[in-house]
Amino acid sequence: MSVSPTPRPLEQSLAVRKAVRPAWAVLGERGLEILIYLCGISAIVFVLGIFFFVFKEAFPILGSKHFSLGQFLFSEQWYPTSEVHKRYGVLAMIAGTFSVTGLAMLIAVPFGLGAAIYISEFCGSKVRETLKVVIELLAAIPSVVWGFIGLTVMSRLIVKYTGAPVGVNVLNGAIILALMSVPIIVSIGEDALKAVPDSYREAGLALGATRWQLVWRVLLPAAKNGLLAAVLLGVGRGVGETMAVLMATGHAVHIPHSIFDSVRTLTANIAAELGEAPADSDHYRVLFLIGLLLFMMTFVVNLTADLIVRGIRRK
Amino acid sequence: MFAETPLVRRKQRQETIAKWLFFSMAASMIIPLILIVGYLVARAWPSLSLSFLIDVPTHGMTEGGIWPALVGTIYLVVLSLAVSAPVGVLAAVYLNEYARENWFNRIINLAVINLAGVPSIVHALFGLGAFVYAAHFGYSIISASLTLAIMTLPVIIASTREALASVPRSFREACWNVGATRWQTITAVVLPNSISGILTGVILQVSRAAGETAPIMFTGAVFYEAVQKGDLFPYRLQDQCMALSMHLYTLATQVPGVKESIPFATAVVLLGSVLLVNASAIVVRGYLRSRKKW
Numbered sequence: 270m271s272v273s274p275t276p277r278p279l280e281q282s283l284a285v286r287k288a289v290r291p292a293w294a295v296l297g298e299r300g301l302e303i304l305i306y307l308c309g310i311s312a313i314v315f316v317l318g319i320f321f322f323v324f325k326e327a328f329p330i331l332g333s334k335h336f337s338l339g340q341f342l343f344s345e346q347w348y349p350t351s352e353v354h355k356r357y358g359v360l361a362m363i364a365g366t367f368s369v370t371g372l373a374m375l376i377a378v379p380f381g382l383g384a385a386i387y388i389s390e391f392c393g394s395k396v397r398e399t400l401k402v403v404i405e406l407l408a409a410i411p412s413v414v415w416g417f418i419g420l421t422v423m424s425r426l427i428v429k430y431t432g433a434p435v436g437v438n439v440l441n442g443a444i445i446l447a448l449m450s451v452p453i454i455v456s457i458g459e460d461a462l463k464a465v466p467d468s469y470r471e472a473g474l475a476l477g478a479t480r481w482q483l484v485w486r487v488l489l490p491a492a493k494n495g496l497l498a499a500v501l502l503g504v505g506r507g508v509g510e511t512m513a514v515l516m517a518t519g520h521a522v523h524i525p526h527s528i529f530d531s532v533r534t535l536t537a538n539i540a541a542e543l544g545e546a547p548a549d550s551d552h553y554r555v556l557f558l559i560g561l562l563l564f565m566m567t568f569v570v571n572l573t574a575d576l577i578v579r580g581i582r583r584k
Numbered sequence: 585m586f587a588e589t590p591l592v593r594r595k596q597r598q599e600t601i602a603k604w605l606f607f608s609m610a611a612s613m614i615i616p617l618i619l620i621v622g623y624l625v626a627r628a629w630p631s632l633s634l635s636f637l638i639d640v641p642t643h644g645m646t647e648g649g650i651w652p653a654l655v656g657t658i659y660l661v662v663l664s665l666a667v668s669a670p671v672g673v674l675a676a677v678y679l680n681e682y683a684r685e686n687w688f689n690r691i692i693n694l695a696v697i698n699l700a701g702v703p704s705i706v707h708a709l710f711g712l713g714a715f716v717y718a719a720h721f722g723y724s725i726i727s728a729s730l731t732l733a734i735m736t737l738p739v740i741i742a743s744t745r746e747a748l749a750s751v752p753r754s755f756r757e758a759c760w761n762v763g764a765t766r767w768q769t770i771t772a773v774v775l776p777n778s779i780s781g782i783l784t785g786v787i788l789q790v791s792r793a794a795g796e797t798a799p800i801m802f803t804g805a806v807f808y809e810a811v812q813k814g815d816l817f818p819y820r821l822q823d824q825c826m827a828l829s830m831h832l833y834t835l836a837t838q839v840p841g842v843k844e845s846i847p848f849a850t851a852v853v854l855l856g857s858v859l860l861v862n863a864s865a866i867v868v869r870g871y872l873r874s875r876k877k878w
Contacts, residue, residue, distance in 0.1 A: 309678025322713035383609030411795025509703025
């Protein structure tokens, strides 16, 4: 005797069974997505927050009778704790920041770009991987260790070989900053060179160009925007660096006349004096104003670098 | 017919010179690293020992070890990681999985780039204004590690994003096609396939947070804090603490008459741990990349 299967109603067997997820799962997922969105916009919140809080602490100084914006930007008289006549001019520190960063870039740019060219054009893949690891490690060295190196090792070398009276000066800070910003310049520069299409290289080689000619006449012109962005990011790093220049450049608030003069940078000035300035005093607020100045300087530099990089990608 | 003409020889000479020139430029970045590490280790040698790590500073910090600073750094790093890792990973998920290519996404990108570019001392000012005063956390481990977390957020966002972007789009499409929601796709397909990049970002965050000085200097790190030798939990969250990077700065610039080798040994411990952490990131990345299935 055979049992025939009981026929099922047609609509039941064909009906697509709808996946029903419990309400808590759907709601939970929605909640998580809101959380993700909040985290996504957190970067904006933090950047605005940084601007807001630094501005908030600095703002009241603009109305103080001891302070004028013209004096702040164009005077080199920095006497924040004077009993009789307080003066808050940061021109000497702006000069300090630019002299140290400028000299550092004079050292770092040729070496950084040279190394980027070597890594992207001249070496084999083994050497390339090794060099990239080393550059990554170089970038990881904390700035306070660089400052310590400047203070102990570099300053002695400078006194010994140049006969400068003090070893902590513009040159010292610049060498340290150069070593610190080279990794950025190399890695961004290498990306820029990698973005040049291989057909350019092949065309050059087919015409019988040496690789030297290829680099000079083809790659550098083709990658110049990316390389400019690399240099700008290096500048941004240099302007914003604090601990290394605090320890390596000495502490003299005056406009440097030679690379063997001690200087103080904007960042180092905040780091050196914030601990001593009583909260809500004019001195304290001026330090926040310097911070605002730094924030805007690095903002412009980074924005420009980003626009350049993006321009390349769009092409 | 194919004899070397002077032109060919000149070109070959040019080629060799170019190669060596660029090689020497690359080498001149590596040699300092090796020389510096070697010199620091040599100067630090008399003080380097296990007891240096677990002893407390004595005689007004001119002798003894670095235990309180070491523990303080671990506190700060762990706490800042606990904040910045989830926020950073989720932010990267938003940017890579949810956000559309529009002006708003562009602004978030700009914000991330600028957050990475803000000078560390400005982060310190922000931490002081926002956490120490406005939020009334005072000078404490919480203030310092929150400042560190915000500062290191872009590190995690950038590397997580890169990892998410490297997961092929076809993986996601396959998952959507079997009826998974966006979030299910992310947890089941996208995150497991990009875990190596996320891990690398987290490790890099640790090394960055451990080395920073300026942001913690005015928010929670102090010159000296009395701690028992070998005590594992010496600080409470609302306490101030010592930190390795701050300790090195203090020893190098503020304390007269320190035994010569002690600042060097502190620098070696800081540098060594940061480089070790970074090296492990590189190893992890290499290992997981070699097992990648696509």
